[in-house]
Structure formats: C-alpha cells, structure tokens
Amino acid sequence: MKYSMFFGAALGLVISTTALAAKWDMPTPYGDGNHPTQVAKQFAEEVTAKSNNKLKITVHSGGSLIKHPEIHRAVKSRQVQLGEVFIGRLGNNDPIFKLDNIPFLATDFDSAEKLYKLSKPELSKQLAKDGLILLYTVPWPAQDLYSNKTVNSLADLKGLKMRAYSPTTSRLADLMGTTPVNVPFSDVAQAFTTSVIDAMITSPSTGVNNQSWDYISHFTTVSAWIPKNMVFVNKRMFDRLDSDTQQVIMTAAANAEKKGWELGKKNSVAHTNILKEKGMTVLSPSSTLQSELRAIGKTMVGEWLTESGDVGKSIIDQFNQ
C-alpha cells in the first residue's frame, strides 16, 4: 500500500515535470566542426541544465532541420523558437545586415567588437521588426583569400569565378573584377573540384572544415573583414516563458557570446597554422594587392553610407572616432 502510494506520487511528479518542460528546436546553418555550432550546443546545454529541465533546447546543426536560407523565416513564423543565421545573408532585408560583410573597415577583433557594439542597437531594432530578439553573436576569423595561384594584384584574379555568400560579397567580387557565384559552405569543395568557382574569401576555419588543401593551393592573409553569425529567438515564444527561464536564456546567451568571440580569435591563429601544416602556401598580401583592396573597401563603405543614410553615418562616424 505504502509502496504503491509512493510509486503513484513519483509517477505524478514525473508526469507533471514532463508536462511543464518546453522543448525548443534550434536550427544552425553550419556543421558540428564549426565553432558557432559548438557554441550553440554549449548554450543549449546550459539552458537545459540551469532551467532545471523546464526548457530543453535541441540544436539541429548543418541545416539538418531547416536549411540556412529558411532559418530566419522559420523563427519569424514560429515554426521553430530560435535559430542561427550568418548576418550578411540578410543583407537585402536591411543595410544593417550588410555592414557585417563590408570589407576593410573592421579587420581585427578589437575594431570588429567596436563596430558590433555600435551597430547592435540597430541590429536589434531591425530584428524586432520581425518579432525577433537578438541573443548573441559569434564572429568568424578574419576573411582571407583562397586561390590556385599566387595573387600579387587584382589583375591575377581578373575574370575568375569567385564564391559569394551574401549580397555584399557579390558586390565585392564585382569590384574585384571577378564573377560572383553563390555557393553555400557545404558545397565549397565540390564547387572547386568541378570548376564552378576558382577562388573564395572566407576564414581559415572554413578552409579547415572543408579540407581546402585537397583542392586549393594558396591562402593569402588579406584579413578583409570579421563577419558574424547571430542567434535570435522569437519574442512571442520568449514572452511565454517564466522570468526565471528568460533570465537563464539571457545569461547563457551572454556566456555564449563571450565564448564565441574567444573561439573566433583563437581559431584565427590555430586554423591558419593548420592550413600551413597541411601544405597550403600561406602568403601575406603584397602592398599592391593591399592598396587595391583598401580602395575597394572605401568604395563599399561609401556605397553603404548612401544606402544606410543617417543611421549608417552615425555608426561609421562613431567607429572612426
């Protein structure tokens, strides 16, 4: 009798906690080897553990639940509660998302952090228009040039097919005298081996994750910009949580952002070294290439200022102070 009462009570407890536990799905675009996904997993684990299992977040990496181009819409329409996106991909939605891919503006981590802080209010504002709350960002290492020959100046790239991963990088490819070709991260290796692209600008991490040494020979450390992924949550879903759980999410997000920025910096060095060890020719940019690229950067900042108006001007003015 006693036993069955105990058992009944225990069962009741299990049922009631299960009923309370919310289950959230978090799609991410990049696979498990990429640091943004590693950060997302730690974030999800922290929320699950610290909310006493009231909220369980499951990360679905590498576009396995929702493909990258659909993640923003899926969170907006509450198909999923939260998700991660490469900021620059949303460039056609609002200029603030383009800022994340403007070359030769913020090329080291200190300036990238400064630019992020200055642009965060506008970034949050634009996300809020879609009912989204920014949780955290994760930077990639600076973007460098992958090619199959030594590039001393832009003339060496003329007419080549250059991978683009955002509206801003398409424009950059144009200004570099190359032809932009949209290729998602997961198709990079195949795009090189089938000559769909001849060159790309991305981080050493993406080269490492795609084993670029198998099909690209040269890596020039142009340090063009430091783009970020961002994680956002649907506000209506967030508002339904009790305030303790909301606080757990915000704390885990702050921890994730800290971890993400540390990893971005660490991988810049570590992954460039791996490319060298694997036999790629790692070169510093010639002064000609540097000045040609800086001139393109100036043009692109100018175009961005025209497009972004007073909001953009205020960000850039403060950034240059």
Ligand code: PCA
């Ligand atoms: N890697 C991602 C985005 C920026 C980066 O370094 C990519 O190439 O898709």
